[in-house]
Amino acid sequence: MQTVGNDTQAIITEVIRHRRSIKPFDMDSTREVDSALILELLENANHAPTHGLTEPWRFHIFTGEGKRTLAETMARLYRETTPEAEFREDKMRKMSENPMLAGAVIVLGMARRGGVKIPELEEIEAVACAVQNLALSVTSAGLAGYWSSPPLVYTRQFVEWLGLGTEDRCLGLFYLGWPKAGFTPPKANRKPVTEKITWHQS
Numbered sequence: 001m002q003t004v005g006n007d008t009q010a011i012i013t014e015v016i017r018h019r020r021s022i023k024p025f026d027m028d029s030t031r032e033v034d035s036a037l038i039l040e041l042l043e044n045a046n047h048a049p050t051h052g053l054t055e056p057w058r059f060h061i062f063t064g065e066g067k068r069t070l071a072e073t074m075a076r077l078y079r080e081t082t083p084e085a086e087f088r089e090d091k092m093r094k095m096s097e098n099p100m101l102a103g104a105v106i107v108l109g110m111a112r113r114g115g116v117k118i119p120e121l122e123e124i125e126a127v128a129c130a131v132q133n134l135a136l137s138v139t140s141a142g143l144a145g146y147w148s149s150p151p152l153v154y155t156r157q158f159v160e161w162l163g164l165g166t167e168d169r170c171l172g173l174f175y176l177g178w179p180k181a182g183f184t185p186p187k188a189n190r191k192p193v194t195e196k197i198t199w200h201q202s
């Protein structure tokens with residue numbers, strides 16, 4: 001196996017630590033993201049680990065007028081599926097505005113093909129690994145990306161609209177775009193990893 005040198009390690013550390021969630025508001029709505037570039041990013045996502053090689057990630061890419069269709073559908077389904085007491089006009093507006101601010105929206109699907117052999121949790125974990133590959137590739141390409149998970153994406157209505165199967169799930173939306181000119185990403189905000197580590201040495 002080819003070994004990974006010190007340079008590669010330094011580069012990957014930099015990419016991981018510079019990855020930030022950058023929301024559609026900070027994306028340049030006038031710039032599309034080239035489909036060849038999107039494919040390249042998703043090729044990296046496709047290299048995520050997957051138990052039993054089920055490769056459960058499914059990507060539904062919305063660009064151009066497709067973003068409008070997604071925006072209108074999300075607003076309609078939000079109205080249809082939200083109980084009156086929980087309904088918020090501002091949330092519905094955001095759902096119809098956000099896709100139009102991004103260069104592309106990648107809806108994150110999880111297709112259950114492993115049967116009982118692979119627990120659903122592991123299929124969800126595999127998709128999350130794929131999304132992290134995507135997010136890191138987005139960062140290294142100088143793009144902005146953001147994983148969004150409004151409750152609507154977990155509804156059967158939205159999953160069915162995407163054309164996913166009855167056992168499949170939607171895990172969210174990944175907004176993708178070029179950052180606005182002059183945009184400065186926020187600094188990372190994490191408590192020390194030592195607070196989350198327990199060593200067992202005997």
Ligand SMILES: Cc1cc2nc3c(=O)[nH]c(=O)nc-3n(C[C@H](O)[C@H](O)[C@H](O)COP(=O)(O)O)c2cc1C
Pocket residue numbers: 019020021022147148149150172188189
């Ligand atoms: C599974 C998942 C779902 C997320 N959903 C949302 C969301 O719905 N709204 C939101 O503001 N951020 C969402 N985020 C992004 C987090 O808010 C973000 O990762 C966190 O604030 C840390 O910022 P950073 O990604 O820039 O390090 C989500 C992240 C993950 C991993």
